[in-house]
Amino acid sequence: QVQLAESGGGLVQAGGSLRLSCVASGSIFRFDDMGWYRQAPGTQRELVAGITRGGITNYEDSVKGRFTMSRDNAKNTVYLQMNSLKPEDTAVYYCNAKRSSRPCIECKTIESEYWGQGTQVTVSS
Numbered sequence: 001q002v003q004l005a006e007s008g009g010g011l012v013q014a015g016g017s018l019r020l021s022c023v024a025s026g027s028i029f030r031f032d033d034m035g036w037y038r039q040a041p042g043t044q045r046e047l048v049a050g051i052t053r054g055g056i057t058n059y060e061d062s063v064k065g066r067f068t069m070s071r072d073n074a075k076n077t078v079y080l081q082m083n084s085l086k087p088e089d090t091a092v093y094y095c096n097a098k099r100s101s102r103p104c105i106e107c108k109t110i111e112s113e114y115w116g117q118g119t120q121v122t123v124s125s
Helices: none
Strands: 006-007 012-013 020-024 031-038 046-052 058-061 067-074 079-082 092-099 110-115 120-125
Touching: 012 079, 020 031, 020 092, 020 120, 031 067, 031 079, 046 067, 046 079, 067 092
Parallel strands: 012 120
Antiparallel strands: 006 020, 020 079, 031 046, 031 092, 046 058, 067 079, 092 110, 092 120
């Protein structure tokens, strides 16, 4: 059973920084992709940053140059370093992990997705 636990959220002034952590209950090598999503009240959940097993990252346009996602396989952890925070970054941030498996050529591909409980990030003006 996979569990993801986020931490590192809090209250920060505009221009400040936070580092979010997501610790998995087991090795993160098994996941094809991991990502950070966020959701503000009254909005849809959106992908902020993602990283592949090979370490390739992608970012939502509004956070490019400010946020950096990384992973530490030995610690079963992914991070989101957030710099130059803006009030519009205020949201609940969720850790996500995905994997696809196909046990045999005749088997259906199994898609699995896991979510953490979220951590609140509040940026004041």
